[in-house]
Amino acid sequence: MLSRREFLRLSVVYAAGVLAACAPQVTSTQVSPTSGPTIVPPFSPAPISTATIVARAVSSAASTFAASPTAIAKATMTATPVPPTAGEPYLVVTRGTTPGAIVRAAVNALGGISKFVKPGNEVILKPNICNAQNTFEYASTTNPEVMAELVKMCLEAGAKRVRVMDQPFSGTANIAYQRSGIKGAVEKVGGVMEIMANAKYVNVDFPNGRDLKSSKVYQDILKADVVINVPIAKHHGSAQVTLAMKAMMGVIQDRNDIHMALDQRIADLNTLLKPTLHIIDAIRVLTKNGPTGGSLDYVMQANTIIASVDPVAADGYTTQLFFKKKPEQIGYIKYGAEMGLGRYDFANLRIKEVTA
Amino acid sequence: MTSTQWRRARQTTQIISVVLFFLLALLTFRESNSLIPLDLYFRLDPFAAFMAMLASRAIIATMLFAVVAVVFGFVFGRAWCGWLCPLGALLDWVSPRKPGRIEPHASWRGVKYILLIVAFFAALLGNLSLLILDPITIVNRTFASAFMPVLNVILVAVETALYSIVPPLQPLFDGIEQNFRGTVLSAQQTFYQLGWMLAVSFVAIVGMNWVASRFWCRYLCPLGAVYALQAKISWLRPRAVKDCSHCAACMKACPTSAITVMKDGFTVDPAECVMCMDCVTECPESVIAINFSTADRRPQTIDSGRRSVVSGQPTQFGLSRRHFIGSALVSVGMIALFRSAPTARRDDAFLVRPPGARENNFLDKCIRCAECTKVCPTGGLQPSLFESGMEGVWSPLLVSRIGYCDFSCNACGQICPTGAIPPLSLEDKRKKIIGVAYIDQNRCIPWAMYRPCVVCEEMCPLSPKAIRLEEVDAVTPDGNQVHLQRPHMVHDLCIGCGICEYQCPQVGPAAIRIYVPTKLPPIES
Numbered sequence: 001m002l003s004r005r006e007f008l009r010l011s012v013v014y015a016a017g018v019l020a021a022c023a024p025q026v027t028s029t030q031v032s033p034t035s036g037p038t039i040v041p042p043f044s045p046a047p048i049s050t051a052t053i054v055a056r057a058v059s060s061a062a063s064t065f066a067a068s069p070t071a072i073a074k075a076t077m078t079a080t081p082v083p084p085t086a087g088e089p090y091l092v093v094t095r096g097t098t099p100g101a102i103v104r105a106a107v108n109a110l111g112g113i114s115k116f117v118k119p120g121n122e123v124i125l126k127p128n129i130c131n132a133q134n135t136f137e138y139a140s141t142t143n144p145e146v147m148a149e150l151v152k153m154c155l156e157a158g159a160k161r162v163r164v165m166d167q168p169f170s171g172t173a174n175i176a177y178q179r180s181g182i183k184g185a186v187e188k189v190g191g192v193m194e195i196m197a198n199a200k201y202v203n204v205d206f207p208n209g210r211d212l213k214s215s216k217v218y219q220d221i222l223k224a225d226v227v228i229n230v231p232i233a234k235h236h237g238s239a240q241v242t243l244a245m246k247a248m249m250g251v252i253q254d255r256n257d258i259h260m261a262l263d264q265r266i267a268d269l270n271t272l273l274k275p276t277l278h279i280i281d282a283i284r285v286l287t288k289n290g291p292t293g294g295s296l297d298y299v300m301q302a303n304t305i306i307a308s309v310d311p312v313a314a315d316g317y318t319t320q321l322f323f324k325k326k327p328e329q330i331g332y333i334k335y336g337a338e339m340g341l342g343r344y345d346f347a348n349l350r351i352k353e354v355t356a
Numbered sequence: 357m358t359s360t361q362w363r364r365a366r367q368t369t370q371i372i373s374v375v376l377f378f379l380l381a382l383l384t385f386r387e388s389n390s391l392i393p394l395d396l397y398f399r400l401d402p403f404a405a406f407m408a409m410l411a412s413r414a415i416i417a418t419m420l421f422a423v424v425a426v427v428f429g430f431v432f433g434r435a436w437c438g439w440l441c442p443l444g445a446l447l448d449w450v451s452p453r454k455p456g457r458i459e460p461h462a463s464w465r466g467v468k469y470i471l472l473i474v475a476f477f478a479a480l481l482g483n484l485s486l487l488i489l490d491p492i493t494i495v496n497r498t499f500a501s502a503f504m505p506v507l508n509v510i511l512v513a514v515e516t517a518l519y520s521i522v523p524p525l526q527p528l529f530d531g532i533e534q535n536f537r538g539t540v541l542s543a544q545q546t547f548y549q550l551g552w553m554l555a556v557s558f559v560a561i562v563g564m565n566w567v568a569s570r571f572w573c574r575y576l577c578p579l580g581a582v583y584a585l586q587a588k589i590s591w592l593r594p595r596a597v598k599d600c601s602h603c604a605a606c607m608k609a610c611p612t613s614a615i616t617v618m619k620d621g622f623t624v625d626p627a628e629c630v631m632c633m634d635c636v637t638e639c640p641e642s643v644i645a646i647n648f649s650t651a652d653r654r655p656q657t658i659d660s661g662r663r664s665v666v667s668g669q670p671t672q673f674g675l676s677r678r679h680f681i682g683s684a685l686v687s688v689g690m691i692a693l694f695r696s697a698p699t700a701r702r703d704d705a706f707l708v709r710p711p712g713a714r715e716n717n718f719l720d721k722c723i724r725c726a727e728c729t730k731v732c733p734t735g736g737l738q739p740s741l742f743e744s745g746m747e748g749v750w751s752p753l754l755v756s757r758i759g760y761c762d763f764s765c766n767a768c769g770q771i772c773p774t775g776a777i778p779p780l781s782l783e784d785k786r787k788k789i790i791g792v793a794y795i796d797q798n799r800c801i802p803w804a805m806y807r808p809c810v811v812c813e814e815m816c817p818l819s820p821k822a823i824r825l826e827e828v829d830a831v832t833p834d835g836n837q838v839h840l841q842r843p844h845m846v847h848d849l850c851i852g853c854g855i856c857e858y859q860c861p862q863v864g865p866a867a868i869r870i871y872v873p874t875k876l877p878p879i880e881s
Contacts, residue, residue: 131763131764131817132762132763132764132765133762133763133764133817169815169859170760170762170763170764170815170817170855171733171762171763171764171765172386172537172538172543172544172733172734172762173537173538173543174537174538174539174543175386175387175538175733175764175765176764179764194534195533195534195537195538197515197529197530197533197537198512198516198544198545199512199515199516199519199529199533200515200519200533202520219520236814237810237813237814237821237825237841238808238809238810238811238813238814238825238841256811256859256861257861259808259809259810259811259861260801260807260808260809260861261807261808262808289819289820289821291814292814292815292816292817292819292821293819294817294818294819295819295820298819
């Protein structure tokens with residue numbers, strides 16, 4: 001049994017620890033702006049004492065129970081887009097017969113995988129696995145062969161680990177991963193499927209967002225060296241089309257908020273969430289009843305990949321090509337261009353078309 | 357085997373049984389492959405099995421296995437209660453060191469028989485409401501709707517708190533999340549509106565141990581009553597094998613107070629003896645043994661020193677004709693009372709049942725076991741309170757605001773032990789209409805608040821979707837021009853899966869809600 005003095009001493013120590021832990025926790029990975037990708041070592045905090053850990057854990061747990069997320073003040077994404085150098089195309093459009101060959105040709109046309117992935121990199125590929133109800137022929141989820149080929153290419157470039165992840169809005173992740181065929185295809189070539197755990201979302205500010213000011217983002221997306229966004233080209237009721245920019249919704253936890261001002265908030269998401277590369281899967285295009293689809297009648301076999309580091313350009317080009325609309329007719333594409341996230345004046349851009 | 361060895365054996369068997377029960381419960385997830393049937397304990401439960409078959413007037417093939425349990429009861433008496441029952445084991449483990457002083461009168465032991473007979477007559481009339489008192493369903497419901505959600509809250513809180521600040525724990529947390537989500541752990545946190553009630557009632561059942569040990573087993577358990585009736589004529593029972601010194605050690609040791617020591621001997625009520633063998637272990641002179649004997653079946657009086665056991669004492673409960681008829685009348689009265697509730701005339705507006713259940717005379721097969729609740733990947737299936745009247749308490753209903761019926765899933769029908777929710781192929785399940793969505797234009801964001809939304813249309817899994825979008829140019833009350841998309845229901849296509857209601861971003865009740873299905877003829881044009 002504790003004496004009164006002991007008890008008081010311990011209480012003061014732990015109270016001090018808890019107070020110290022209540023100070024805002026800043027976790028930021030500063031990336032110096034360069035023209036090429038920097039290899040950032042994996043995030044490792046400085047050693048801290050057990051008492052601080054306990055105190056922080058208690059206060060974190062308490063605040064989690066109280067459902068108020070610990071704020072991360074200035075987070076940035078480790079991965080950065082790798083813009084084209086002189087002579088390289090701004091956007092590529094590849095066509096062919098096998099999905100693997102088509103996507104490989106697209107990455108090669110942009111400069112090759114080694115331009116984007118360096119040896120030892122932590123790579124995350126973010127496909128569209130938005131539901132568990134359809135197999136890949138129904139074009140509501142990204143093509144599994146495209147994903148497998150990208151995993152292979154990243155491993156060929158020396159990536160330490162290639163993870164594939166998305167959070168479906170309908171159905172559970174483990175079932176969706178299987179039903180889309182992506183889990184089978186990716187694991188066969190050495191990729192790792194990751195379920196996006198609720199505990200790993202962190203609150204992030206979007207300082208350049210016009211409307212959206214903060215959201216909870218999956219922390220590994222912020223920490224990975226390379227993030228490649230691999231959406232599938234689909235019709236969408238309210239957004240009209242869902243392509244690269246909209247696909248960034250897959251890495252945030254609360255999606256209800258976004259729908260309140262969908263077009264502006266999609267653009268706002270893209271002010272912070274800037275993956276290394278966008279590769280739009282148009283092997284099959286969902287032309288109607290998107291984003292869920294559900295009938296082969298809605299699917300158009302197009303055998304095309306559109307790739308660029310610029311999501312506005314990629315989305316704009318795909319919209320023109322397959323959905324019979326002008327880029328500026330899509331709200332978030334227009335806002336994206338206005339906010340300097342990209343451009344769709346294709347006449348002034350180097351577009352390369354390749355047949356695989 | 358010595359008596360201590362028997363006690364060890366029993367305690368080990370109890371542990372194995374509880375571990376097995378919880379293992380099977382943890383393995384009860386969608387698309388689970390288990391060699392041992394996941395509903396094993398229900399198959400071995402004669403109360404659940406035979407009442408369900410009686411009420412539905414059908415043989416449930418998988419549950420015929422309960423015949424084995426019946427044979428077991430005639431041979432071993434209430435050994436299930438003492439050796440195998442998971443609730444019994446939990447009650448043994450969570451009990452006070454000193455048993456309570458208040459001991460209800462022995463005639464209260466009759467309550468469990470009354471409950472059994474009322475349940476029997478109710479089943480005869482097609483009603484399974486008293487299945488909520490089955491101990492296996494009690495533990496399973498508590499596990500599914502109280503224990504697992506609580507476990508997940510704690511787990512996620514610990515992970516969230518420690519993930520970034522204790523890196524060495526990351527592989528452990530990652531391992532848990534990657535390997536168990538969507539299987540042993542629910543994919544997302546599950547929420548149960550009545551979880552607290554199930555937790556409280558479970559705690560109450562355990563808490564009654566402080567009044568008298570194994571209170572539930574003695575006075576209330578209808579499954580115990582089934583075995584008790586069999587135990588009255590069972591083969592194996594406690595017997596005296598030599599003269600007794602009336603030290604009453606056995607009486608003090610007996611958890612169900614089945615032994616009464618008198619000045620000229622002792623009696624054991626075999627219907628109350630759960631075969632725990634504590635009396636055998638505690639007796640300093642090894643007077644008692646539990647053995648098979650063809651003798652000592654009928655009630656006998658005892659003389660001092662004679663080795664015999666009397667069964668059927670005046671203070672013990674014996675079923676009389678009056679009890680039987682009285683219970684039958686109570687049963688009829690109870691069911692008639694249920695059928696005079698408003699829900700008997702008209703369904704509660706939101707009584708959405710699992711796919712195929714409504715057409716299947718659901719309530720005369722549902723044993724309120726909560727297996728479907730456990731397996732539902734979105735946590736949409738909830739134990740009901742009064743939505744289907746008193747009659748349907750604890751039967752499942754889909755609360756779309758909490759969880760939708762996943763278009764890729766047919767797990768509930770696959771898991772239901774009695775087939776109350778029929779096992780349907782995914783294709784057939786997608787065609788079952790469980791409800792219809794109605795849009796409340798007074799609350800829907802594009803309709804009432806002139807802002808874009810239509811998440812409902814986005815989420816609708818049907819092809820073509822049951823929600824159509826109308827492009828409108830509207831004028832807000834302040835006179836501003838807005839261009840909007842507004843949702844319209846195509847009710848004839850809607851199956852009532854509820855993902856629209858689940859995702860609707862409006863606060864409070866959703867602006868699109870799933871109601872019980874309305875069957876209407878096609879529109880006459």
